[in-house]
Amino acid sequence: MPRTYVITGAASGIGRTTARILIDRGERVIGVDLQGTDVSGDLSTPEGRAAAAEEAGRLVDGAVDAVIACAGLSIPQPITASVNFFGMTEFLEALQPALTRSEAPRVALVSSMASMQPVVPALVDALLAGDEGVAGEIATRMADDPRTANVIYPSSKRAISRWVRREAPTARWAGAGIPLNAVAPGTVVTPMTEDLLASDDGRAMTDAYVPMPLNSHQGPESIAHLLIWLTSVENTHCAGQTIYCDGGADAVLRGDDVWSWNDEAMRETFAEIGAELQE
Template sequence: MSRTYVVTGAASGIGRTTAQILTARGDTVIGVDLRDVEVSGDLSTPEGRVAAAEEATRLAGATVDAVIACAGLSIPKPITATVNYFGMTEFLEAMQPALARSEAPRVSLVSSMASMQPVVPALVDALLADDEIAAHEIATRMAEDARLANVIYPSSKRAISRWVRREAPSARWAGAGIPVNAVAPGTVVTPMTTDLLASETGRTMTDAYVPMPLNGHQGPESIANLLIWLTSVENSHCAGQTIYCDGGADVVLRGDDVWSWNDETTRETFAEIGAGLRR
């Protein structure tokens, strides 16, 4: 069954590959980007996001089956925070009515492995508070400090993964039958990473931050195919997740225990029982 997709960032990288795969299998794709797509839109401004969503909705005939939000930047400037967070969240909110008209609406976004790296809490908090003015001011100050400029990107991705967890179970999304999930790539070979991976120094630094024991650096199709599955009819219950498609980097960095954060609440309850089991 052919579906109608809106893909942001469709002119390059993961977004372009996603659009190509969908088109090749017979789906209708409405790409959103600055140029060379069906909808030319600037997702760095509130006006641009609304206008892009309105045009995409018009081209889709008012009903959209899925939105895949890939548009993003990684440069150490305030616009990275703006596009990576508000360019996704506000665009998706503007697309929600068109999605709600579908019989099987779905949403997926691109987060990043970088969401687990050090962040500036003030920027993350401003983004999650939907305070674009404050977020821009904080990111501007960060960009002026060599120690913090490169932290804009992971902060924006931490915020987007937290937004997904916060919003996915809400009445606006889950209540309307719309699963919302994100994919966190490892190091993807795209125009965004070409310069970084061109030198031995760049590759060594990248691999130190994002160790990928399974098959090394990945092509954009590895992410595109997962984004597409998350927005397929088959995904009926996966919601609020950031799925790490990263060659094992998440596991290397966080280890095998992501459950013990909750152990303290049950430690006293089961202490006596546990002691008996050890006798």
């Protein structure tokens, strides 16, 4: 029995590649994008998201097996924050009831290696608070300052990865049997990055921020296949994760120890226990 997928950003890049692979496998895909897909919708506005989700829900007759949110922007403008965060979260929340009607519902989003880069905490906090007005004001000020304009994108991706981690264990998602996860690509060769990668300087700057020792820059298929597995029936317990499919960039940038952040607290706890045992 074919599964039914709704994919945002299906007109280009990772979304288009994911949709093509699924269709070739015999799955049913409802694509969402500004144009050229089954559903035309503007995910940068609340009205556009609601209308797109409503139309997608109508096309799947109120029941969908998986939603893959790929739509995103990387331009240094406030619209990037709106699309990358609210264009994912509000769209997914609108389709959550349709997902509950599936026997094996799944959700996956596209985050980014940029989520590990410096961010503006105030923007991240506003996004996570669900306050699009405040987030827009902060992003507008950031866009007007050359020191912070390019930080809108990583801030939006940090927020989306944190949202996934926060929401995945809740009653709405895990409690309803819906695994919710994200994939963080490294540098993917798509229309979004082609201008940046076209010059030696652009490639050098990109590789400095996202070093990829395994096979260098990646094609969209590398992300598509992981998104497809996360939204397959085989994924029964992976939840709340941002999986870094990045050619080793995360390992290079964060090193071999991502566990010891809580060691000091544990040392204090064990010291207290030791003192109690000696009394």
